[in-house]
Amino acid sequence: MNTILRRSYMLLISVFYFSVANAQIDFKPGYVITNAGDSLRGELAYRVQKLSHKSAIFIGEDGVKKEMRPESIQAYGYDDGQRFQSGIVDEVFVIVLVESYLSLYEHGSIFYLKKSDEIITVSTKETTQSDGSVLTGEPLKIAHTRLVNSLVFDCSTEDQLSLTKSGLTRLVLNYNQCKGEVVNYNWKNAKSIEFHLSILGMFVKNQLEIESFDDPFLFGDNPFGETPFAFETSSVGVSFPIKLGSPQNGKSIFNIYLEPGFLSYSYSDHYERTNNTYTYEWDRRVKSSLVSLPVGGIFSFEQKRSVIEAMFGFNLGFVVQSQVDSYRTRTLLSNNQQTFASEEEYGFEGMEPGLIVGLGYKRKIGSRLIGLNVRYQTALETDLSGYNATYSGNRLGFGLSVNLIN
Template structure:
């Protein structure tokens, strides 16, 4: 039964993840433009994807209902979207390939990003990646040391050596969009030569959405024991229980950095319980058990969410960690011991209010849809959570792993973001 349930959950998880990934291939055309090799600009509709495909191909339509034309970085000089992203065709020496780099700043020094890395370009110096360089060496006593050489600082000094006051500021710069953009703006004030154009400048660095959530969860609980003290749990079959959940949602994102990737924070409250009756024979003695486990907890979830397009109905997937802080965590256990089948049972009360841990860790993964309203949005998500040991290790000899316990939870969660 447990293996069947696990298999069903694994299949459900695969469907949840693969379905939104399959629709990722769908295009999301927005008003944009393409700059041809001749320098002419074609206005129309451009595919607005936020994945690695945007660095390798540009899909263009002259009209919303027109046929799609695909351009490679060798076919055009650039493509982009008004007051938004701009991609320039550039040759990456390290990869020996020409790709579309997202241009962040255009000035006397241009700033680009490609797959999380940053590049600077200046007339006469070409284009160069800003990287941390690590060096390894052995000390006199034979210990291996690893140091960071901050190669990006040397690169920036080379590109900005016509402005001495920038040296101190370069030393403090970090390899982030906001820090590098601010540095180039300051350099241009010190050594003017071209106006500063910052792409996506109208988009904020930080945005937050607060919401509420309600839903229903279906949780299974299982134990595996190697010690005779916990055979009543080894033979247990608590099955699964269904219960309501509710809480608060907070979505944090940086539209300037990524349109579709965000950090999802959640707090939920739930209360549930499990029951089981079992019996087993141990060296000629019959043990009968009646058990009830009650749990209530405040759940904290931290996950990375990725949305796949900007349509009204917007699919997404997320993955992260969960922490359950148990409030009510009691196990009631009555055991009846019979030396023979006809003997009067010895009754043992083995209740333990501390057997369940006060904090459980788990991993979560889910997929769902966002429905974008005028000033708010709604969400619907199917989620799976795999919870690690739910019992208190202080009650168990953990050195020989005499007892393990896990939970598996499938939830359907609906949310409303203000």
């Protein structure tokens, strides 16, 4: 039994060893820049980031495998755009995010901005000052903002620095654009997820169309015929967009957004129908709540301190409806009166998606983006329980957004 276990154990170790070994020799086309400035073509080992910062395993045209360390070459990179640079940090290759008059590099949670021979360090977590004190949170942002402004003051300054990869990348791209410099930039190197939490209040017009009724207990089939009716009411919603994306260049950004929202509305209506014997009256009061999940894309066109946005997408969701109906019939001859009342609560109801288009304008005030937007959402349809009805939900809205998280 022990022999079997020992052999199984050795087999697992062997499988693991060869798996790791094979993972280490996954090569991709790339290049190496020597200290003399020569460019060598060949293949580079594609390894985990921790190993990529320490050395580069390179196979040149002669077929010889070499391990190159930061002190032996200037840089190396893959043909798909990812590039590593030496000389910024001792004995380490850093990732090149932007290379231009003002360059940006990354190593772990630390970013390096280089202009001419000056290099400053920006940490996203904490930094230790010369007196030994440690800065975090808001003091860290203030200190780094002053430091970065010393590099970009000749074009623009930041009131408060966004300590994110996308925020720093955007700052460096905009600065080089302002200076008219050529930029070497691959967006894949700087891709990240960025969360923008906004509060959006929309004043909208809702519409409900009832195509037919079926309530034989009181009226028989379709007491009001097939004529649709509509109601309108104003609603206010609060939503929280989450943008996921990366800057493509200094002017435009494409983001995927999710925007869970909540809308509520109420209305009442009255119907009366008379024949030779009876007058039928129906008073109805409805309170309804709608949960929606718009999903789509936003094209952002950035200037120095302003952003113009074009939005498109689809609105998914469901309605949670609480409805109160009161019915009354009255006989014309005797004036007798009967009242029937019912209260029903409806659960989640599936809705057909609607189309969303919109335009927005945002202005940077301090460290926040304050914006106005106009949006149009087409039909978000569902069959209401108990009726052959459609909640179309065509909405034209105007909103105010405030970015709470940069």
